Amino acid sequence: MSEGAPGPLLGLGKTELEQWAVAQGQPAFRGRQLHDWLYSKGARSLAAVTVLPSAWRQQLAANLPPGQPDWVGRSRELHRSVAADGTTKLLLATADGLSLETVGIPARDRLTVCVSSQVGCPMACRFCATGKGGLQRSLAVHEIVDQVLSVQEVMDARPSHVVFMGMGEPLLNIDAVLSAMACLCTDLGMAQRQITLSTVGVPKTLPQLAQLALERLGRAQFTLAVSLHAPDQRLREELIPTAHAYPLEALLEDCREYVAITGRRVSFEYILLGGVNDQPRHAEALARLLRGFQSHVNLIAYNPIAEESFQRPSPAAVDGFRRILEDRHVAVSVRASRGLDADAACGQLRRRLGGSLAGDLELA
Numbered sequence: 001m002s003e004g005a006p007g008p009l010l011g012l013g014k015t016e017l018e019q020w021a022v023a024q025g026q027p028a029f030r031g032r033q034l035h036d037w038l039y040s041k042g043a044r045s046l047a048a049v050t051v052l053p054s055a056w057r058q059q060l061a062a063n064l065p066p067g068q069p070d071w072v073g074r075s076r077e078l079h080r081s082v083a084a085d086g087t088t089k090l091l092l093a094t095a096d097g098l099s100l101e102t103v104g105i106p107a108r109d110r111l112t113v114c115v116s117s118q119v120g121c122p123m124a125c126r127f128c129a130t131g132k133g134g135l136q137r138s139l140a141v142h143e144i145v146d147q148v149l150s151v152q153e154v155m156d157a158r159p160s161h162v163v164f165m166g167m168g169e170p171l172l173n174i175d176a177v178l179s180a181m182a183c184l185c186t187d188l189g190m191a192q193r194q195i196t197l198s199t200v201g202v203p204k205t206l207p208q209l210a211q212l213a214l215e216r217l218g219r220a221q222f223t224l225a226v227s228l229h230a231p232d233q234r235l236r237e238e239l240i241p242t243a244h245a246y247p248l249e250a251l252l253e254d255c256r257e258y259v260a261i262t263g264r265r266v267s268f269e270y271i272l273l274g275g276v277n278d279q280p281r282h283a284e285a286l287a288r289l290l291r292g293f294q295s296h297v298n299l300i301a302y303n304p305i306a307e308e309s310f311q312r313p314s315p316a317a318v319d320g321f322r323r324i325l326e327d328r329h330v331a332v333s334v335r336a337s338r339g340l341d342a343d344a345a346c347g348q349l350r351r352r353l354g355g356s357l358a359g360d361l362e363l364a
């Protein structure tokens with residue numbers, strides 16, 4: 001937001017909030033107070049920031065930017081789904097009446113927030129509930145940061161990690177995603193290494209991401225997780241239709257360029273679909289594909305969704321796949337399934353409850 005321009009305050013840094021306060025005819029320290037209340041105290045509205053003069057708050061409330069219910073830019077919780085293991089999925093409402101998912105995943109000394117970068121997604125991956133509904137729009141910075149604050153508030157714990165693995169393709173919303181990362185690090189005190197950006201791949205964007213991260217964040221220390229899901233182009237296109245425009249060789253070449261620019265290794269995500277891509281020959285082909293690549297493979301057992309007939313892989317298939325990669329010196333881990341009973345697969349809760357507020361009114 002430029003100085004004096006209307007727009008949500010969440011997502012702005014201390015200096016920008018100082019400038020905003022001054023542009024409103026207030027001393028700069030009011031901006032620092034706002035910063036403290038937005039990020040440390042989790043204020044949901046300016047009315048709640050009682051440290052500010054009430055006359056100023058009333059004046060601001062009477063001059064809200066069009067379409068904004070409040071200056072701050074927090075979402076409204078529509079629904080909460082809590083699994084036995086504590087995994088908590090929230091359905092949040094945006095100011096313009098859309099709904100998005102965010103998930104808090106507790107584990108021992110961690111709280112990971114899985115955030116969405118878009119409402120819906122245009123990538124149409126066949127195994128994904130979000131991809132079934134197409135894209136509605138990309139999220140703004142405040143709508144991404146709000147997800148982390150919402151999980152913090154609901155779970156009453158400070159998030160230790162943030163993963164951009166929720167709804168949407170982050171590389172189609174690079175600008176807002178990098179600004180949100182900057183806010184999480186500078187204003188919420190997270191380390192870049194606690195953040196993971198997951199992508200299914202958008203042509204030419206990985207080198208751009210590396211350059212922009214260096215320019216905007218000063219360094220690129222977050223984890224880049226690239227969703228492969230198949231060891232060859234044919235099978236990958238079957239699972240990820242948009243992959244036809246991005247051959248596997250070109251994707252891996254862009255990954256190498258990303259590693260060269262940032263000095264960081266790449267994680268490869270691989271969803272195991274029972275009988276589809278979880279066979280020993282697939283593991284052997286994946287090991288050949290990644291030979292000599294500075295990488296790490298995360299295996300994830302598929303969460304079934306109603307719209308597709310894919311099956312969850314058997315524990316033996318998951319274990320066999322892992323062992324083949326290990327035997328071929330590929331760094332690999334198996335991600336534990338969390339919150340299976342909390343509509344855990346990406347986009348499931350939103351689809352079950354309806355993608356717009358019209359379908360969610362009874363939940364509010």
Ligand code: SF4
Pocket residue numbers: 121122123124125128129130131132166167168169200346
């Ligand atoms: S898996 Fe990710 S990129 Fe693919 S459709 Fe779902 S949200 Fe989009």
